[in-house]
Amino acid sequence: MTSAADAQALVPAEFRELVGDHGKSPWNPSRTATGRVLNPLPAPERCACGRPVEIFHHLQVYGREFSDWPWMYRCEPCDASVGMHPFTSIPLGTLATKALRETRKACKQPFELLWQTGRMDRAAAYGGLARHLRIPVEECHFGWFDAETCQRARDWAVKSLRGQPA
Ligand SMILES: [Zn+2]
Incomplete structure (x- = not known):
């Protein structure tokens, strides 16, 4: 101790x-x-x-x-x-400039609407996005994405919100 x-x-x-x-x-x-x-x-x-x-x-x-x-x-x-994750020294994602932090935030918004509006549940939203991005769902976090991946995630979420096949 x-x-x-x-x-x-x-x-x-x-x-x-x-x-x-x-x-x-x-x-x-x-x-x-x-x-x-x-x-x-x-x-x-x-x-x-x-x-x-x-x-x-x-x-x-x-x-x-x-x-x-x-x-x-x-x-x-x-x-x-x-x-950092609360009460740990584990980073929430990768180091990001102000521009990347803003891109992540903006691109996450339409994605969050997917489950906040009940169009799909949160797990299904992450699963669908991971499949679209061809990454393991464990790695599917906006805090881990670069700017290009953020845009691809945003585009997928916007299409999904409109009910269009991604
Ligand atoms: Zn630096």
Whole structure:
């Protein structure tokens, strides 16, 4: 068993003030939460620009916390970033520039309508999209997609919403 003091010692000094009352941080994540993440991606180490990726807290980037787990991987000069699964150090997807983050968000909207409107259930929507993209359903996450895959996913969702065969 590690004591709270030992766990705190794992946290780089400049981040210690930012750790929540639960004491968990990307440096001493929750084992339960970590074990629950299916198909975890490795932590990004290097940005496409060649610089090392670092951990940031929301307060450092946005000046406020946007979730209960306000941590992210980031290349500061590029503003390329990705969040983490709650209470883990596992990235939610691949490192993305602002442009790619916006593309992912915009292209996910019509896809989400597929199941939010009851046209199909969520599992069927992901299954259908994975088949269309010819990727395993375990890898079918917008947070993992590049811009081109996002567009293909969007086009498929829009066609499916219109009831056209994709
Ligand atoms: Zn970079």
